[in-house]
Amino acid sequence: MNVNQVVQSIREKVAEGISEVYFVACGGSLVDMYPSKYFLDSEAKKLVAGLYTANEFVHALPKRLGAQSVVIVCSHGGNTPESVAAAQAAKEQGAHTIGLTHNKEAALLNYSDYSFLYEWGDESNVKNNPMAIILDLAVQLLHVVEGYAHVEAFQKGLESINGIINQGKKQVAPRARVFADKYRNEELYYILTSGASYGHAYGFAICSLMEMQWLNAAAIHSGEYFHGPFEVTDKETPFILMMNEGRTRALDERAQTFLNQYAEKVEVIDAKELGIGTIADEVVEFFNPVLFYSIICVYREALAEVRNHPLETRRYMGKVAY
Numbered sequence: 001m002n003v004n005q006v007v008q009s010i011r012e013k014v015a016e017g018i019s020e021v022y023f024v025a026c027g028g029s030l031v032d033m034y035p036s037k038y039f040l041d042s043e044a045k046k047l048v049a050g051l052y053t054a055n056e057f058v059h060a061l062p063k064r065l066g067a068q069s070v071v072i073v074c075s076h077g078g079n080t081p082e083s084v085a086a087a088q089a090a091k092e093q094g095a096h097t098i099g100l101t102h103n104k105e106a107a108l109l110n111y112s113d114y115s116f117l118y119e120w121g122d123e124s125n126v127k128n129n130p131m132a133i134i135l136d137l138a139v140q141l142l143h144v145v146e147g148y149a150h151v152e153a154f155q156k157g158l159e160s161i162n163g164i165i166n167q168g169k170k171q172v173a174p175r176a177r178v179f180a181d182k183y184r185n186e187e188l189y190y191i192l193t194s195g196a197s198y199g200h201a202y203g204f205a206i207c208s209l210m211e212m213q214w215l216n217a218a219a220i221h222s223g224e225y226f227h228g229p230f231e232v233t234d235k236e237t238p239f240i241l242m243m244n245e246g247r248t249r250a251l252d253e254r255a256q257t258f259l260n261q262y263a264e265k266v267e268v269i270d271a272k273e274l275g276i277g278t279i280a281d282e283v284v285e286f287f288n289p290v291l292f293y294s295i296i297c298v299y300r301e302a303l304a305e306v307r308n309h310p311l312e313t314r315r316y317m318g319k320v321a322y
């Protein structure tokens with residue numbers, strides 16, 4: 001089944017109407033759901049959205065969860081115990097579960113009423129990757145529940161984002177190498193952004209830098225930067241600022257202005273400069289994180305190379321009990 005068929009099928013089963021959508025996963029898979037939560041929070045008038053790390057969902061089930069709920073669970077490997085347990089818990093409450101995974105043998109599939117076995121890797125079109133599929137699900141769910149005026153613009157965006165990304169990756173490759181050389185000995189990074197992309201600031205910090213490079217990092221919302229974090233700004237501390245196109249760009253620009261004055265180690269990744277502006281104004285902001293994810297992968301690969309620390313290296317995950 002494709003996204004539309006899944007959404008239609010659930011709609012037909014829920015006579016009283018779908019009332020909430022929960023996005024549940026761990027780590028990088030959870031990060032991929034943030035844009036959809038942001039989208040529904042921003043665009044829905046009635047439909048409620050929730051975003052949960054899987055183990056919290058299991059231990060603190062939302063009271064609204066039930067037969068009118070759609071629970072989307074994503075697990076790349078498909079066997080993360082917390083995510084599998086979350087899908088099981090959702091089913092036990094009578095919710096409609098949609099599982100996304102890259103593993104056709106995934107345990108997650110045992111608790112998924114509907115499933116997407118998604119494509120992955122540099123060669124795949126990002127519209128077939130989990131972030132875009134989940135966003136498409138969110139858009140279509142909103143549309144069947146209460147109508148969404150920009151479905152067509154969104155679909156056009158989905159068709160064009162992969163081309164924008166391929167061009168953007170080429171554009172930043174030399175910069176990423178310069179960045180990696182310049183920052184190879186840094187131990188701490190702050191990642192700033194806003195809007196739909198905030199999940200990817202968090203993801204770049206916890207997955208790319210902490211997990212894959214064993215470096216210290218924290219995500220800071222560009223709006224929150226001025227409400228505490230900016231006090232650590234100095235000429236020695238590295239900041240990576242992902243500048244969105246769309247409504248929250250003003251927040252990123254404000255952070256940039258301050259950083260230009262008081263910091264020196266600032267790497268700016270600007271979605272506008274990378275060509276995202278060809279997507280319609282009404283929906284462009286939801287595509288920033290799709291672009292940023294691919295672009296920051298170029299940065300993390302360059303960093304991994306100069307640091308001689310392969311992205312796959314772990315000391316605890318899969319090695320010790322936790």
Ligand SMILES: O=P(O)(O)OC[C@H]1O[C@](O)(CO)[C@@H](O)[C@@H]1O
Pocket residue numbers: 026027028029074075076077078079080083207211
């Ligand atoms: O998407 P999956 O396979 O459930 O994996 C979740 C795990 O993957 C990571 O996102 C990346 O390795 C981890 O942070 C997390 O434990």
